[in-house]
Amino acid sequence: xxxxxxxxxxxxxxxxxxxxxxxxxxxxxxxxxxxxxxxxxxxxxxxxxxxxxxxxxxxxxxxxxxxxxxxxxxxxxxxxxxxxxxxxxxxxxxxxxxxxxxxxxxxxxxxxxxxxxxxxxxxxxxxxxxxxxxx
Amino acid sequence: xxxxxxxxxxxxxxxxxxxxxxxxxxxxxxxxxxxxxxxxxxxxxxxxxxxxxxxxxxxxxxxxxxxxxxxxxxxxxxxxxxxxxxxxxxxxxxxxxxxxxxxxxxxxxxxxxxxxxxxxxxxxxxxxxxxxxxx
DNA sequence: ACTAATCCTATCGGAATAGTAGATTATTGT
DNA sequence: ACAATAATCTACTATTCCGATAGGATTAGT
Numbered sequence: 111x112x113x114x115x116x117x118x119x120x121x122x123x124x125x126x127x128x129x130x131x132x133x134x135x136x137x138x139x140x141x142x143x144x145x146x147x148x149x150x151x152x153x154x155x156x157x158x159x160x161x162x163x164x165x166x167x168x169x170x171x172x173x174x175x176x177x178x179x180x181x182x183x184x185x186x187x188x189x190x191x192x193x194x195x196x197x198x199x200x201x202x203x204x205x206x207x208x209x210x211x212x213x214x215x216x217x218x219x220x221x222x223x224x225x226x227x228x229x230x231x232x233x234x235x236x237x238x239x240x241x242x243x244x245x
Numbered sequence: 246x247x248x249x250x251x252x253x254x255x256x257x258x259x260x261x262x263x264x265x266x267x268x269x270x271x272x273x274x275x276x277x278x279x280x281x282x283x284x285x286x287x288x289x290x291x292x293x294x295x296x297x298x299x300x301x302x303x304x305x306x307x308x309x310x311x312x313x314x315x316x317x318x319x320x321x322x323x324x325x326x327x328x329x330x331x332x333x334x335x336x337x338x339x340x341x342x343x344x345x346x347x348x349x350x351x352x353x354x355x356x357x358x359x360x361x362x363x364x365x366x367x368x369x370x371x372x373x374x375x376x377x378x379x380x
Numbered sequence: 381a382c383t384a385a386t387c388c389t390a391t392c393g394g395a396a397t398a399g400t401a402g403a404t405t406a407t408t409g410t
Numbered sequence: 411a412c413a414a415t416a417a418t419c420t421a422c423t424a425t426t427c428c429g430a431t432a433g434g435a436t437t438a439g440t
Contacts, residue, residue, distance in 0.1 A: 169407025304438025
C-alpha cells in the first residue's frame with residue numbers, strides 16, 4: 111500500500127507544478143487545497159527539498175518551488191525518496207539490495223523470479239513517467 | 246514491501262506443490278526446510294486452508310496438501326488472500342475498493358491514473374502466473 | 381495409552397505511520 | 411524598527427501493523 115506520505119508528496123508536487131508562474135507556493139495553500147494536514151505536509155516537503163526536488167523561500171511571498179522542469183522529475187526517483195525501494199522484496203532491489211536471511215540461494219527461490227518480474231514492470235512505468243505526466 | 250506472511254506463504258505453497266506424491270506435508274517439515282518460524286507458519290497455513298487453497302489432515306501422517314492443481318492456483322488470488330489488495334491505493338482497487346477521504350474527485354487526482362497503470366501491469370502478471378510457474 | 385499432528389485463542393514487543401505542539405529563524409512590507 | 415508571514419527544527423503522541431510466541435485443545439494413527 112502506498113503511504114500517505116508518498117500520496118501527499120505526489121499531490122503536492124503536481125500542485126506546485128500546475129502553477130505556471132514560478133512563484134513559491136506556501137505550505138498552507140497546498141494543504142488547504144489538497145485536504146492534507148499542514149504539519150504533516152511540512153515534513154514531507156522538507157524531505158522533498160532536502161532531496162533536491164524543491165527549493166524554498168522563507169517569509170512573506172515565500173514557499174516551495176520546483177528546481178527542475180517537471181519533465182525532468184522522474185517518478186522512479188520521487189518514489190524512491192518518498193516510498194523507499196520500488197521492489198517488493200529487498201533481495202530484488204536495485205538501489206536497496208539486501209540479502210534475505212531465510213533464503214540460502216536466491217536463484218532457487220520461487221518468490222524471487224516472480225518479484226523480479228513485478229519489479230521490472232513497475233520500474234518501466236516509473237522510469238517512463240515524469241511529474242509532467244501527472245499534471 | 247511484501248510481508249513475510251506472503252513470502253512464507255508462497256514458499257510453503259511451492260514446497261507442497263513440489264512433492265509429487267499427494268501425501269500431506271507437515272508444518273514442521275516445511276518450516277525446517279524453508280527456515281520459517283513454525284508457529285508463524287502455522288497461522289499462515291491456517292488462513293490458506295480457510296481460503297480453500299489447502300486441505301489438512303490431523304494426527305499422525307497428517308499435514309497440508311493442495312486442493313487444486315498448481316496450474317489452477319492463480320497468483321492473483323493467493324496474493325489477495327495473503328497480502329491483501331493488489332492495488333497500491335484502495336481507490337483503484339477492484340476487490341477492495343474504498344474512497345479516499347482526501348480526494349473529492351478521483352478523475353481529477355494526479356496519483357489516481359498512475360496507480361491505475363501500476364495496478365493493471367501487476368494484475369496482468371499475477372493473473373497470468375500460477376503456482377505451477379513458481380515450481 | 382501414546383504420539384504426532386493440526387487447530388485455536390491470546391498476547392507481546394517493536395517498528396512504522398500519521399499526525400500534533402511549540403518554539404525558532406529568516407524574509408518582506410510598512 | 412516592527413509586525414506579519416512562512417519555512418525550519420525538535421520533540422512528542424496515538425494508533426496500527428508485523429512478526430513472533432505461548433499454551434492448550436483437538437484429532438488421528440499405531
